[in-house]
Every structure is written in structure tokens, then in C-alpha cells.
Amino acid sequence: MKEYDVIVIGGGSAGLAAALEINKHRKSKILVLERDAELGGILQQCIHNGFGLKVFKEELTGPEYAERFINELDKSGIEYKLNSMVTKMHPDKRVEYASAEEGFVTIKAKAIVLTMGCYERSAGAISLPGKRPSGVMTAGAAQKYLNIDGYLVGKNVFILGSGDIGLIMARRMKLEGANVRGVAEILPFSGGLKRNIVQCLDDYDIPLYLSHTVTEIIGENRIEKIILSEVDNFVPIKGTEKEFEIDTLLLSVGLIPENGISEACGIKMDSKTKGPIVNESYQTNIDGIFACGNVLHVHDLVDFVTEESRKAGQAVVKYLDQTLDQSSNYITLQPGKGVSYIVPQRINQKNLSNSIELFLRVTNEFKDVQFTVTSNGEVIKSMKKKHLAPAEMEKVKLKIEDFEHIKDQITLSVEAL
């Protein structure tokens, strides 16, 4: 059985950044396993710009952003395998994969980094009422057909869900000559970034229907029509039905971390993020298995994925050097009022250097509020916030000195000013 120091599962933005970061700090035998025919992951189909503003201080397209990492990987000598899909992972860090070049192979590593990314919530998962004709697909699938395969999926399009991919695809379909009839969002606020609402919908006069959802799919072979209804707290309001004749319904109704192999291996999940529960070092409950990027929690920007994966990579280096404290005296982080999740979910204070950034999402839109960090009832810190929305990931920084007042748990909540 071939042995590695580190196996990185997934060669997208997270996997590439983690592998490079490990290689930068420690001479290690690293293998990146990628199921696709090329590295870069979903970035390769994101041909629009807007990537890299934080990491490279310039605006790049998805493939350009990926290319920088791929070039660096090629120079680094890190080993990678394409068309290689991991089918199973074991707690003793054996990894099984299938590849057309090698067949079915089992390898072993000292550490594993999970960077499988996420998948799109499907029409099936949201149980759209009506029939099951063709022409209903996720926005990301349509994006792949259009940008990678070179095929158009429809000419008269409606988009359900205002996630970022949906917004990007509204503009993309419009530019391809399609008639984009509108975007509907069941919530009273958008699920995508503000800048995407402006640049993809407003600039192209594509209407956004907030508090609306599709209440029926009509069509025998190919989709012909949808019924759109206004909702009151998720319940369709009778009498508000509007009919749209379309040939395509794209869905952008959420991204779900891809943790099939993680769960099968016994890695504990956070029911809110749908990703592994990790500590300050991005380590899961299984010793030596780390997770970062969209497999951990869904990020707004690839830049954040890169930053997080670099930090995870540094932790892997410490793990390999056996300088990572593995004791389980954890401070647990609890989402309080108005907060849906916090990553990491627990902190071993001994592994902190100067500070730690907590990533979180809020449950609702808020204006002029504050984040409050409390530990066993005692307020540790609070920060004013002008505007909060579930679509925008928030950061809260805790300094090492803040921990002087922290006991075994921290609660983070949104409070009125």
C-alpha cells in the first residue's frame, strides 16, 4: 500500500490552497486526488469575473484564479491524480479511490484534508409540486453545460432561488440571448451577495420576486409553464398566482457540503453547516482528518476559501510535526440568538497564537445591531453592525487576551444596540 504524509481529497480551490500551504512550510509527500479531468473544481465553469479581490488584489475570472494555483502546484512538484474518485475513507486514514488509469486502489496517509466542496440542492430535495418534465435543473448544472460543454439549456428562463449561482446564471443566460423572465426567492431577502443583485439583475432589468416561490411545474415532456405564488412565511397565498410560459427553470436553492465519504467514515457533522464539526485547527473528530473550504461550510467568496484552506494547511503541518496539541479540553462555541452557525465549533486554546477568526452566518436580516460574545453569562466582547444578512458570511475576531475571561463555552448572538 502506497503511503503519503497527506492526502488531499479534491483538487478545487480549497484542496489546491491547502496542498500548496503544506508544501510551503514542510517538505512532505502530498497527493491531491481529483475526480474531474482537470484541477480547479467549480472555478473552471465560473467564467465571470470577481474572483481574487482579497487574495490577489485584482479581479480575475474563475479559470484565471484556478490557473494561478494550478501553475504553482505544477512548479511545486506536488503529486496529483485526475479522474480519480475517492469512494471510501477509513478512520485509520486509508483512502480508496477508483481511476480509469489505475483501477481500484487503496492508499494510506498520516493526515487527510477533506476538500470535496459542495453540491447544489436539487429540485427533488425541495419537493416542487407538479410534474417532472425536462428543462428543470440546478443553475450550476446549466452553467457547466453552457461554459464547459458549450450547450444552451433553454431560451425562455425562470430562476427559482436567489443564490449567487442563480444570479450569475440569470446574467449569463441573458448574454447568451435567452429571455430571462425573473428570479424568485421564497425568503423576504435575497440569498445572494448584494453586488450580484446589482450587477446580474438590476443592470439587465431582470425582476427579483422576493417572498415568492414556484407552486406548480407544468409540462409533459419539456417544462412549459410555472405557477409563481407569493408566500407568507413559506405558505403560498391564494389569489397571488402568476403564470410564466418558459422552457427552462433553473434552481439556485442552496449549496450543501459534499460529505458522503466523511459521514460514512464516522466524522461528526454540524446539522446547521452540513459540514464536519471542527476545532480551531480545522481538525474533525477523527485525529488527523482535517476539513476546509465548502465541504466545511459554504463560503461567499473563493478568496475566503483560500484563506481558510491555508490556515488548515498550516495546522496540518503542525500535526505532521507533532506540535499540535491534541488534548480535548475544548471551549465550545454556541450560536445564540440570531446566529445560525459558527465555524469552528470548538477551540483548544493551547493551539491559538495571537487571535482566532470565527466565521458565522446570521438567521435573518438585521439593521443596526451588535454581535455579543458571552461566556457563561459574562459579556466578553461586543461589536456594532450596521447591516447583517444570511447571505453574507460574518467574521468575529477573538484575541488571545479575550480568552482570559472565557471558561468552557462561548455564545455568540445578535443583540439590539
Add this chain to the structure above:
Amino acid sequence: MNTKREERKREILVLFLFFYLLGGFYMYDVIIIGAGISGATIARELSKYKLRTIILEKEFDVATEATMANSAIVHSGHDPKPGTLKAKFNLLGNRMYKQMSTELDIPFMECGGMVLATSDEEANLIGDLYKRGIENGLKESEIQLLSREEILELEPNISDLVLSGLNLPTTAVTFPWEAAIANIENAMDNGVELALETKVISITKDNFFTVKTNKKTYQGKVIINATGIFGSEVANMATKASFETRARRGEYYVLDKDVKVANRVLYPVPTTKGKGVIITPQYHGNTLLGPTSEFVPFEDVSKTTAAGLEYIKVNSLKLLKDIPFHKVIRSFAGGRATSSTEDFVIEESSVEGFINVCGIESPGLTAAPAIAVYVVEELVSKRLELKSKESYNPYRKKVIRTIELSQDELNELYKQDRNYAKMVCRCEKVTEGEIIDAIHRNCGATSIVGVKNRTKASSGRCQGGFCQSEIINILSRELEIDKTKVVYSKTDSYVLIDTTKGDFE
């Protein structure tokens, strides 16, 4: 002049011969209308004999209606009204399923079943249901009364409402569309023909039947009407039918395979409306919740509704304590045929040689192999001589399911064909080799859903989000059609409508 006349004569002769042969070409001993589970098992049964048989199916693929949308259960035979055809063929069918599944390599899971009473009123009915099971022919080893404690030991997730129940160890789970596909494939291997997208328009009888379709016209000596919800409509083409079929819609939820809520089939106590919302673990690890049961117009049978799905939620939570509805990966609906006679209609109609196999609702999937034997041996035999065919092979070529193989077996397979290590569907772990095989068998896959129904590819949690484009590539290459001609499920249900501007290939 002479030579010209002779030439003309020869032309006429050739033309005459052509039409004579053409007539003969479309002359069949048996024409089966409908490629659902009933038509499928009858076709296979007929293929044992020296008979020329064809199946006419109006849809793009086989097994697309009731066979597609049902609970996949091989019922024990405990609940049909004693003395009915449903009771008779259910029990017989249940006892034939294992052998059929072995011969045809159809997934078969002998998980057992239980009826759960969730109120005092229902608990009182359990005793009657037990008696009914015994009356229907179940042995005492095949049906037992259970206390709440006994149930809890076997099914720890039952709700607090459950008071008592019935154990039904002979209940099993099949994979219904593969059951139909495998029967048709085996029938075709044994000489039966299949015509898809062929909708019957009229049926007349002279010396034999003439069946006009949207495509060709067929002639046959015996007609088998296995058209599900369209049963009486097709029967009426031959003569005024003695029954009427209506469509009852059943809606379902599918849970992802990584959650297990029950170990066996869990039934509520049946009512006059049917078996009720059932919890059914599936062979591949998913769980099916449903069905609803309501009469709807034919065109609405495959339409899911918010109300129907809510009904399933409420009712399945009567049986189980905890169901992770966030793990729902799909919902679907399908029509089942209910006859006005409230029983299966399996008879030769008043027109000699026109056989109705109609109203085959639950337990039709279970009963199908037994119905097939009865139809062929008791009804077809009256009109056609059944001469055994020595070449008949009851076995279907084994289906390679890589997910069921060990790593050594996989590598052995890989040495023969590298496509068995090309993973296409990551959720269900289906390889390109399996998809290619499913396309090139008799009754092979010709659509994305066709591939899904034969291999499970794209039926997992991402519902084809990642692999659908690869499945289109494979279908396009193997069927030698343009990608824009690859359909999702039905005729003209294209996914890609055009290439984008520029040169891509």
C-alpha cells in the same frame, strides 16, 4: 415490347411479394399492449413457447407509469379480501418472486414487514387482519401477532402511538422498474419484440385482430390488454368493456440512503382507501414514504402536490418517531389503475382472443408473475397451441453492480474493461461500464431516466447535478446521436437545445 412487359410483370410480382411479406411481417400470435410489470411478465411467460409475440408501448421507455411509481413491495398477501383475484395472485406471486429475481438478477430484499396499529380502534382490527391473512393462505409461520414490546425490539424507531401489530416475515422489497425491464429483456433475449413510442389507435377483428397505431399497423391472433389506467379505454376499442378503470394517484417521498428509519416494511392498518402511507426501506438503501391515494384525471397522475406531500409527512409520523425530512432527495407521483369491479380484471373479453389484464393496482407488482402464468396457461392456451421452445433461457445476463463487489473483484473486472473504474455517478457510485452495459442490452436505456432506472446513476442526493452531463455524453456516443437529441425521459424531452455561439467540438 416483350421484355418491357416481362419487366412490368416482374415488378408487379416483386411488389406483390413485398406486400405479402410485409403483411406477414406484422402478423403476430400475441400482441401485448402495455410494457408495465404485467405486460413484462406475460411477455416473458409467452417467450417460453413457440409464439411470435410483440409488446406495444406508447411511451419512450418501458415501465413508466404504475410500475414506476409504486412502493416496490412484494406483499405477503395478508390484506386482500379473501376469495378475490387479488388475494389469490398475491400469495402465488409472493412465492414466485425469489426464483424470478434469481433467474433475472433483479434486486430482492427479504426484509419482512409489519402492520402497526396506532389507536385502540386499529388495535381491535389487528385480530381481524390476522384471520384474513390465514384465510388468504398464509401459514402460521408467515403471520404473527406482536405486542408493542416485541415490535420495539425489532423496530426501535416506532412512534409512541404504536400499540400492537402483525409480523409478516414473507414481505419483501423488489426494484419494480428493474423487475419489469428484466422480464422484457429476458423475453426479448428469447425472441419477443418490443415497439416503443407506439400508441394504439384502434383495434378491429376479422379473422384476426388488426391493431392500428401511430406508427405501423399490426395483426395478431391474441391481444393482451395490459394498459394500466387506460385499461377500459383500450378494452372499449374491441368491444364495450364490462368494467371501468380509473386512475388513482399515489405520491411519494424518497429519503437519502445514508439514513435508515426502519428495518422492514411498516404498514399502517389498512382502510377502505387502501394500504395507507407505508414506510418502505429500499434495496439500495433509500427509504420510500407513501403513497397518498386519490382519484384524479389521467393527466394528473404524475403531478405531486403540496397537500399530498404534507399528508405523507403527517401519516408517516404516526408510525415512526423520527423521520429526517431534510434528507428527502425526491418526491414523485404515479397513477395506479383501479377497476370498477374492485378486483383485478383477468379475463378473456366477449371478443374471442382479446384478453384483459386490467385494474392491476396493489398488489399487482407482487401478483404479476403469477398472473402471467395464469394468463398464458389458462387464457392464451385456449386460442393458441403452446409448444415449448427448447432454446428458451430463463436467465438474464448478470448485471454488474460495482457497488456490490469487493476490491479484488473490481480489479479483476477493471482488467477486462477500464470503464468499470470510471466513476460517473458519485452519489450512487455507478461506473461508465455499468451505464454502457445498460444501454446495449435488449430493452436498453435510451434516455437519462432510462439510465437512472437501470443503473441508479443520477438517483442520489445530487439528483444528477454533477453526472447528468456525463450521462448525456455517454448516451450520445453509444447511441450515435447528437447531444441535443438525448432526451431526459419522454419523447422530445430534450435537455440541451442548441450549441452556444462559436466552435466547441
